[in-house]
Amino acid sequence: MSTELPVLTANDFASDQDVRWCPGCGDYSILAQMKKMLATLSIPREKMVFVSGIGCSSRFPYYMNTYGIHSIHGRAPAVATGLKSVRPDLTVFVITGDGDGLSIGGNHLMHTIRRNLDINIILFNNRIYGLTKGQYSPTSPKGKVTKSTPMGAIDNPLHPLSIAIGCEATFVARSIDVHIKHLEMVLRRAAEHRGTSFVEVYQNCNVFNDGAFDYATDRKIKDDTIVEIEHNKPLIFGKNRDKGIRLNGLEPEVVQLGGAIKEDDLLFHNELAEEPSLAYLLSRMRHPEFPEPMGVLRAVDRPRYDDELNKQITVAREQRGDGDMNALFRSGETWTVS
Amino acid sequence: MSTELPVLTANDFASDQDVRWCPGCGDYSILAQMKKMLATLSIPREKMVFVSGIGCSSRFPYYMNTYGIHSIHGRAPAVATGLKSVRPDLTVFVITGDGDGLSIGGNHLMHTIRRNLDINIILFNNRIYGLTKGQYSPTSPKGKVTKSTPMGAIDNPLHPLSIAIGCEATFVARSIDVHIKHLEMVLRRAAEHRGTSFVEVYQNCNVFNDGAFDYATDRKIKDDTIVEIEHNKPLIFGKNRDKGIRLNGLEPEVVQLGGAIKEDDLLFHNELAEEPSLAYLLSRMRHPEFPEPMGVLRAVDRPRYDDELNKQITVAREQRGDGDMNALFRSGETWTVS
Amino acid sequence: MSTTTAGATASSTSPTSKPVVTLKGATVRFAGDSGDGMQLAGMQMTNTSALAGNDIATFPDFPAEIRAPRGTLAGVSGYQLHFSSTEIFTPGDDLNALVAMNPAALQTNLSDLHDGGLLVVNQEAFDEKGMRQAGYAQNPLEDGSLRKYQLFTVPMTSLTRRSVEGLGLSQKEADRCRNFLAMGLVYWLYGRSLDPTLRYIESKFGGKPDLAEANVRALKAGYNYGETTDAFVSSYQVDRARLKPGRYRNMTGNQALAWGLMAAAKLSNKEMFLGSYPITPASDILHELSRYKNFGVRTFQAEDEIAAITATIGAAFGGAMSLTTSSGPGIALKGEGMGLAVMLELPMIIINIQRGGPSTGLPTKTEQSDLFQAVFGRNGECPMPVIAARSPADCFDLAHEAWRIATRYMTPVMLLSDGYIANGSEPWLIADVDKMPKIPVSHPGPQEGDEPYLPYARDERLARPWGIPGTPGLMHRIGGLEKQDITGNVSYDPANHQHMVNLRARKVANVALELPPQEVFGPERGSLLVLSWGGTYGACLTAVQAAQAEGLTVAHAHLRYMNPFPRDLGDIMRRYDRVLVPELNLGQLRQLIRAEYLVPAVGLNKVEGKPFAVSEVLAKIRELAPASKS
């Protein structure tokens, strides 16, 4: 095996399988940005594994010319945990949906995040169950009329980023399927982060929930409805970049820049903040009351489960020597029959 | 049936079953405070149901002279959801442990909380698996040596209150088994709250994790390690009530009162805050860096799943009349064979 | 509500000027891209045929993808309809007529068309790209390869576009009316009235008059094309069937289940709780039931299948009629919960709409491979009654039966259906809920004094009382640990455990005591008994009828009670030289039968994601039942 890394292009990451999403589905763009991004990572394809659950989004691995497991509904983070635990050399992506990751799979997501395994979880949030043809999901807004909620949903939605921060995730970010540059950037940041990266991608399901994110993608209004956050920069948004977010105690508020209010009065983003409360507060900023933050909410360095696990193996071997089976068998009380 | 409510005592809530926890277990105290509190509620026993999963803590229902289900591991919140959905007239308690509620049952906990059913979830946190004899739990601290982690746990613990607030719980509180007055107060507040009340009770497992909460119960030091929070009051603690918590931007800090720092400079608790960021921040205050908050972190009024569900039934009946089966059968296209 | 007397509608379109051939029945399939509206076309034709008084049976078959790329083989969607002037039980083995909207549809469906069958093709879809996607090297419409069929190449695209001209539709919108053109043509072919579909268009597109008008025009254009073009020299007629008199409607299995459950709730004076997590092909029950809140139906879309069944258990404890619905992988997740339900002895219904397995398998295809899981898929000795529906309309009756057993014996009951039954449809003789047998359910009333309530005392059938929260004096605690007989307290006593394990087994066995004798169709004894269960009913019955017509002494017994078996089943089987068990699995019922009765039953097994053809069963019958005997 040669150790020189081949130069790869996005196309090299396409498998030989026909892509089978509905025409116009937001998943296509995420696939495209992923391939583009991976081609720049200098990691050979055979070192990459995509693990998914079940859902439209979860068909993703089939389309990648890497290793992949299309597992069962909701369990991809656990599959990835086993894999990464024994193969820390691999780059592991988990692809999941809002139903897969937050409904049936919520617990695995939570525990994987708290363990901080060095894997990347990309949650395609289309706020609907696509594959099963249009039931509401845990991220569907209250009142949503779907096949299973003809009089409107009555559950309060879960907010993926808030949950992740509730578990003290070390990397939390958000992007949108059609914002291709931003999405590629966020995916790259996720791949580069050491620890569990949790990325929510707003994804349009044009068949069962078309336009769910129009507020955030419509050129006419999106400058007012989203705010791209950057480390050490104030939260400014608006077509004319004339609006900002200021903290009033623990409550964020939208303010008009100019006049009495200067940039320095605004909330400055700090993705490295030790205390996750800032990230939590950002995750709570929601349309239509607030512009929704896009970008990296939090990125801190913490010990990783896979590292620690393998460190214990190493330490044990250093302290007690490489295990000798016959010696173990003969340790303690034994007796001989002659 | 008479409608007069009998006057009940704590003893009336004892079932005829022998209590089978280890002598000295913190569960005894929680049981006692629960019975005391219930006796004051003016709710007949037959209207109460205790639902639990599996664990030492989950044997709780057997000891209550109410209705009860000792279900399966982790699923009590879901059992309670079904029950409360069809029987909104009942007062439902879920009793769970740190393993039952946060390990296997984490997802149900999360979804029950976000739905905000009007039930009360009491999580006995002993930071260990008691019933299975001493493996680490999701709340065990990193490095904890247990039967299953002979070289120390490598997972970052989950923090029950942070998780609950990540799901935007409407009622979040904490108390300690041995602080019997405080515990009774918190249990009462939980029972009175309309919506899902989530209460974490620090509970000593004197067999497998003895002393885990000594820092918070030891008379000599507890005034410095916990802070009892009250609505609209500043966060003051210390034997001489001379220390306080002040906000520095989004980071809490411990300050010495007197001199330049006055009470008014401190963080004032507001359990009614719309924005859960305060509660989140409080939930992040942890020993030994901070005194740990005890009391009600958050208590806000929001629509309840069970209410909304039954409202839809009522509205549907109002709008479409009480369902007529034969009319339904004969609606739409039919034909007659003669 | 619209009701029609069958047969009275034939006149509503002008009589054809071409010769009319009368047929006993016909099997027609609409096939096209999943964006082509084939399911709609099939359902309209079904409805129209039902209103015309035919007996009907349908088989919709759609791709696994929501919308596979247009024109691909993977994207082909089909809807098969069998309509007849005699009683029928299957959607037909092979086709008398196939409508293929594109090359991919032709490619994947042609093999099912009878030699000499009618083949109606949208010739304009046979462009280079379309043919390449379908894997045709040359145009099959031109290379003579379709010679053995009656090929009708119809320029559907331009016909449709022309028909809607002037309505200001975009080309894309216009093309979306093609299915109505195809429908119109088929309606002409079989002398069908346009009225029901015109009514449908009215009700569906009422708000969008342009679209409504377009669809009407396309439908009529298709009809007129048949009448005017020389290509079609004759049309066909299928007279009305002599069904049992009464009022009918067309029902799919899932709808029949939902309605049957609602009827059972009403007949037991209960409100219903459904705890479910969406999964194909069971989701439609959730969708259907969530529409009937004014019937007191509470549906809970849970976070997963485990929450679904445990919420169901909670609702059952609360006194509701409680149920959960899923398919194979979801049922696998419910195993532990079902164990709890068995231990708690609370009534509830667990419904499995089986699909192709194992694992995620073939989610949109049918199979009967979860019988083992239904009977055995739990830890410990964990018996549960299992019943299986045999056809779409039968689902209605079995829902009633499931709830009757559940409440009579205080036990969870597993009800099996499958993807074929769930999506297929047949005429349902509309029930009168007031005349259906009531399902008596009682709860012990309040109790005073110190006398303890005994939740695990039992009646003569071994059912325990269903005391519910809110009742003064009945406070009690139940759980998954072994329980003391009578008191229900936790007990680790060895003899009690043995006793309770036996009790639970006997209680489920007792269900057989009240079952009707097993129906047998055919001679009382003979050379072969065909023993079937579930959705293969129609194919097996039809094959046995045919074999009997050939003079073979073959009988048919169709099981609806899978656990326990009817008491007379063993005796029945021993009256035949051989027993054949056809199943869409590798022999699960056969295994159970062999174990229970030591009968050397043989199997006919198929696991192709689709139902048996009648001919497959018939061939096997001929092989096993010697013609000499009679």
Next chain:
Amino acid sequence: MSTTTAGATASSTSPTSKPVVTLKGATVRFAGDSGDGMQLAGMQMTNTSALAGNDIATFPDFPAEIRAPRGTLAGVSGYQLHFSSTEIFTPGDDLNALVAMNPAALQTNLSDLHDGGLLVVNQEAFDEKGMRQAGYAQNPLEDGSLRKYQLFTVPMTSLTRRSVEGLGLSQKEADRCRNFLAMGLVYWLYGRSLDPTLRYIESKFGGKPDLAEANVRALKAGYNYGETTDAFVSSYQVDRARLKPGRYRNMTGNQALAWGLMAAAKLSNKEMFLGSYPITPASDILHELSRYKNFGVRTFQAEDEIAAITATIGAAFGGAMSLTTSSGPGIALKGEGMGLAVMLELPMIIINIQRGGPSTGLPTKTEQSDLFQAVFGRNGECPMPVIAARSPADCFDLAHEAWRIATRYMTPVMLLSDGYIANGSEPWLIADVDKMPKIPVSHPGPQEGDEPYLPYARDERLARPWGIPGTPGLMHRIGGLEKQDITGNVSYDPANHQHMVNLRARKVANVALELPPQEVFGPERGSLLVLSWGGTYGACLTAVQAAQAEGLTVAHAHLRYMNPFPRDLGDIMRRYDRVLVPELNLGQLRQLIRAEYLVPAVGLNKVEGKPFAVSEVLAKIRELAPASKS
């Protein structure tokens, strides 16, 4: 490490001055409150007896509660030891000696004591409260009710307190030494050396010299009490057994499993991954394996059983030796995951330490009622090899066998044990890992060029290759949807599905091809074959031996391969007039046997949370095998 040559230790305590009666073997049970240290006493006596060269078999039995209230019936903990100068296979039906530390222990254990057996009782525990808790209206030590036993009332509490006087122990601490006093007495009774226990005290309490000294004194006080008091007129001796020569250690089933798995890992050149969630009685495997990180063992305590098995699948995909451990309710949760494992055709081991069911059942008791779940508890046609250990030491060998089958056939394998095997112990002839058969595992190497890697191509046994991530050129995607033969791509093709379902079934059936012939103990043909499986091995074998000694033509076949069965099993069964299947369930193996072979096997079934007594099996054998035949 300490090794002793059996028999050489008898001299290490001063010879007794009283007469010594030589016995073939003896069964002794220590019973007391769960706080009384009975498990420790039992284990020490076991170890000492093993070192003395006896064959041994043990049966620990503890309450469900961690610590039930002192003195209650629910809190009684027992440890039974059978030691013998001949080869033995069970911990003994009834007791030659019972040590009862309190009234509750006497109440719950007395019925197992042989008439005339030794009954050693701590008389000081028989105070009013103690007797009330145990349900004694009057003192059984005084009312003559124990007349048929050799009763020894020992003032254990004061003897112990006196012996530790001067060490400054609190009374509570002093009383905690009572178990050592009881042990000392029993050691004297059976002429056992104190040395192993003295060594144990040294190693365990080394850091607390006071406690160590106290325990030593109590132990010796008990021994001396036996020697000096007039109550005991003679002591007993059980000579060493003629076991196969070699070095032995005492092993519980769970420890043997853990070590066997580690050996299998080494023999296949793999590092091990265990994904597990704690559950009684399986947790000890997790505990044991987590201690051997220097052997490259990675243990992952998952958030639940589903995460445990799916992490196991992930690790298997990564190329590790991967396994998951649980018990009934946890296995129920793994059903869907197992389905995925079957579809992925990755090697892994799923271990079920069965316990009393259904549902939570009797968590600390033993049962064999998860066989159905093992074979059938998944959706779809989902075959998986199932093997079952027969004894503690056998677990070591079966771990190797499980991994051999898993890797040879690329399949998950279910390994069944039970609570009785898991916690029971017996001597294990220490294996030499260098002489054990290797388990060859290979992974396809890197591949260049465009040739696609074919993950579902197969070898002659139908195993697919195990290509793992990191290998250039082998990139491939697998999942739970049906797969195309050879390529492993998703396929909805009906014929392919049938083919793959058949393939998976045939592959598992192929496992039988390489199995050794079924061993039969006894005559080649005869009146009765006793067919057993799992932990009932010892009781069945012993009963058959006894029946043979009575002249009955009875043979014993013990199954370790539950799916598929050994190829010759059917032939073997047909050589006997009758087949008896004793099981700790309601007849699960019997069902499988009847279905597969149409053999009218009869059952001996018991579900009391405890193993068969030899006498129970023997009685059934006598009933079925007429004495006349020989």
